[in-house]
Amino acid sequence: MDFSLTEEQELFKQSVIEFATKEIRPGAAERDEEARFDRDLWDKAAEFGLMGLPYPEEYGGSGASVMDTTLAGEAMGYGGCDAGFSLSWGAHVVIGGVPIWQLGTEEQKKKYLPKIASGEWISGLGLTEPEAGSDAAGILTTAEKKDGYYVLNGTKTFITNGPLGSVFVVLAKTDKEKGSAGITGFIVEKDFPGFSVGKEIHKMGNRSSPTSELVFDNCEVPAENLLGEENKGFMQVALATLEWERSVMLGPAIGGMEIQLEECINYAKQRHQFGRPIAKFQAVQFMLADMKMWLETARFVLYKVAWNKDQGIMDPLMASLSKLYITEVCCKAARNAVQIHGGYGYTKEYDVERSIRDAQLGVLGGGTSEIQRWIIGRLLVGGQSGL
Ligand SMILES: Cc1cc2nc3c(=O)[nH]c(=O)nc-3n(C[C@H](O)[C@H](O)[C@H](O)COP(=O)(O)OP(=O)(O)OC[C@H]3O[C@@H](n4cnc5c(N)ncnc54)[C@H](O)[C@@H]3O)c2cc1C
Numbered sequence: 001m002d003f004s005l006t007e008e009q010e011l012f013k014q015s016v017i018e019f020a021t022k023e024i025r026p027g028a029a030e031r032d033e034e035a036r037f038d039r040d041l042w043d044k045a046a047e048f049g050l051m052g053l054p055y056p057e058e059y060g061g062s063g064a065s066v067m068d069t070t071l072a073g074e075a076m077g078y079g080g081c082d083a084g085f086s087l088s089w090g091a092h093v094v095i096g097g098v099p100i101w102q103l104g105t106e107e108q109k110k111k112y113l114p115k116i117a118s119g120e121w122i123s124g125l126g127l128t129e130p131e132a133g134s135d136a137a138g139i140l141t142t143a144e145k146k147d148g149y150y151v152l153n154g155t156k157t158f159i160t161n162g163p164l165g166s167v168f169v170v171l172a173k174t175d176k177e178k179g180s181a182g183i184t185g186f187i188v189e190k191d192f193p194g195f196s197v198g199k200e201i202h203k204m205g206n207r208s209s210p211t212s213e214l215v216f217d218n219c220e221v222p223a224e225n226l227l228g229e230e231n232k233g234f235m236q237v238a239l240a241t242l243e244w245e246r247s248v249m250l251g252p253a254i255g256g257m258e259i260q261l262e263e264c265i266n267y268a269k270q271r272h273q274f275g276r277p278i279a280k281f282q283a284v285q286f287m288l289a290d291m292k293m294w295l296e297t298a299r300f301v302l303y304k305v306a307w308n309k310d311q312g313i314m315d316p317l318m319a320s321l322s323k324l325y326i327t328e329v330c331c332k333a334a335r336n337a338v339q340i341h342g343g344y345g346y347t348k349e350y351d352v353e354r355s356i357r358d359a360q361l362g363v364l365g366g367g368t369s370e371i372q373r374w375i376i377g378r379l380l381v382g383g384q385s386g387l
Contacts, residue, residue, distance in 0.1 A: 005071070013071045019048050020079030028082035031208035032354050037088065037164060038208070042119060045085075050076070051093060052117025054248075055101050060114035066248060066309040069093070070302060073251025078259045081351055083358035084208030086252035091160035091209075092116065094249050096123025099169045099241050100187060103228040108187060112167055121166035126156035126188070126214050127238055133158075134371050136171075136238060137180035141216060143172035148223050150174075150186060152216035155198060158365075162212030163197050166190050169241070170214070171233050178231065185227035185237035194219030205357030243316060245366045246323035247305040253330045253362060254302055257295045260333060260355055264288060264340045267350075271342075278340070287336040294329035301325055317379045324372035327362030334359040 005013070023044050031038060045051065053069040055061025064072070076086050097116040100108060100123075115121035132138040141154025152172050159168070168188050175182030188195060198213025228236040265288060268279035278284050305322045308315045337352040338345035345352045363369045378384065 009068060009071060012068060013075045016048075016050070016072050016075035017079040019045075019050075020076045023048075024076065024080030024082050024085055028080065028085070028208070029348070029351065029354065031082065032084065033207075033348075035202065035207040035210075037084075037210050039164075041085065042088075042122070045089070046119025050089065051119040052097075052113070053093060055097065055113050055117055059101070059109050060117035061101075065306075067303070067306040070248050070251040070306040073248060074255040074258075074299075074302075075251075077252030077255025079255070080252075081256065081259060082208055083252065083256060083355070083361075084206040086256075087206045087249075087361070088122075088161055088164075088209040090245070090249035090252070091124045092119075092122055094244050095125035095241050096161070096165070096167070096169060098244050099125070099185065099227060099237050102240065103185070103236055104187070105224075107224065108227070112187065116167070122161050122164045123167045123169070124159055124161035124165045125241060126159050126162075126168045126170040128156060128158045130155060130157050134368060137183065137234060139171060139173060139183065141170070141172040142176060143174050143184060143186065143221070145174070145223065150184075150221045150223060150226065152186065152188070152194070152219040152221055154216050156214040156216075157198075158201060158211055159214050160209055160211055160365075162214055163200055163210040168214065169227060169237060170216075171238055172216075174230055180234040182231055183234040183238070184230050185233035186221050187225040187227050188216075188219065188221055192219055192221055204360070205354070206361050239316075240314075242366060243314065243319045244309070246319040246372075247302065247309055249366070250302055250322060250326045250362075253326050253359075254295065254299050256355065256358075257291070257298065257330055257333050260337050260352065261288065261291045261295060263351065264291065264337050268340055284340060287340055291333045291336050294333050298326045298329050317376055320367070320372040320375040320379075323367065324369055324376065327359070328369060330362050331356075331359045 052061035053064040057063045100112050116123050129139050143150040143152050170186045170188045171183055173182050174184040194217045196215045198215040201211040268284050269277050271278045301322045305318050334356040338356055341350050341352050
């Protein structure tokens with residue numbers, strides 16, 4: 001067992017931190033305030049090489065390992081301090097692009113991955129619906145095969161990158177009678193007839209990442225855009241993708257917790273009360289100690305899941321555990337950070353106010369904490385994973 005990063009990994013991580021500190025961090029608070037996605041910033045990140053990290057070089061990617069992709073996310077969270085930007089990046093690279101890379105035909109990979117890897121086309125995943133969130137097998141969007149097309153009807157909601165995306169991986173029912181065994185994945189382009197972006201969703205956090213509904217009104221998807229096998233989408237697309245989401249996409253949360261802790265230590269050292277720095281008070285030190293404990297344990301869990309994926313080990317229990325633990329401690333750390341900053345932490349003057357709003361998404365999106373506990377519990381007593 002070796003807990004250290006290689007020299008190349010350290011250098012790579014450092015280079016992403018430098019990029020994110022220089023390019024992403026300035027303006028992060030303003031983008032949050034204005035709920036503004038910055039396309040120029042996206043293009044710069046793409047030019048730097050962040051949009052195609054895990055895909056093979058033949059499809060325009062960098063062929064980076066899962067661990068290195070995770071490290072890039074961590075570095076982006078640390079240097080960039082823009083959870084919304086990291087969310088859009090994750091939705092694009094991980095839940096939008098990875099299913100195409102993992103399940104796509106040669107033609108699909110050649111057609112879509114280079115555009116995703118270059119950042120030219122933004123991607124995302126359309127699973128959740130107004131009436132089906134945690135109960136993802138209950139989706140109502142249908143896909144009916146007709147003359148070389150699948151005709152999709154239904155509405156997806158809460159779709160990250162919805163208003164920006166050029167291509168989405170979408171889950172729909174090809175057999176309404178069969179529940180999860182009747183769900184199929186499709187690759188849907190924004191210009192397909194019958195596709196439109198529905199209402200934009202205004203959020204409390206991650207505000208620089210746009211979210212919207214996607215509407216399919218007799219949307220014609222060519223039969224060759226079926227992703228994976230018909231009626232196997234729940235396992236092949238949804239489950240496999242969520243396992244990626246529950247690992248790589250948590251990198252930015254770790255980086256965010258680390259920079260937050262550093263800023264809390266600095267603040268506690270310079271803020272004086274009762275004639276001395278508040279860092280001298282044991283109660284403040286205890287809050288910092290808890291934050292450090294959460295950070296380091298969360299990092300171990302994340303690296304274990306990334307390592308698992310690099311070994312080709314499917315481990316839904318570890319993936320759910322990682323999602324549950326990291327997002328829960330991220331919320332707790334953000335609360336401590338505000339507390340350490342006192343009243344100032346409750347103002348727009350410091351980033352900690354933003355981090356408490358951003359952190360809350362973690363325990364909701366990609367399967368809530370309750371659902372993760374349910375999955376872990378079921379697996380512990382010998383049941384099936386599910387979503
Ligand atoms: C900002 C944002 C971005 C998102 N991005 C995407 C995206 O890109 N693509 C996508 O497909 N989806 C996306 N989602 C959707 C997200 O995955 C869902 O919001 C999430 O799965 C929860 O579904 P829900 O909101 O319908 O809540 P519900 O399922 O209605 O849950 C409400 C509450 O009931 C609890 N609950 C439900 N069922 C159970 C149960 N069996 N046992 C115990 N408690 C239960 C939940 O834990 C929760 O507390 C996004 C959501 C947000 C907020």
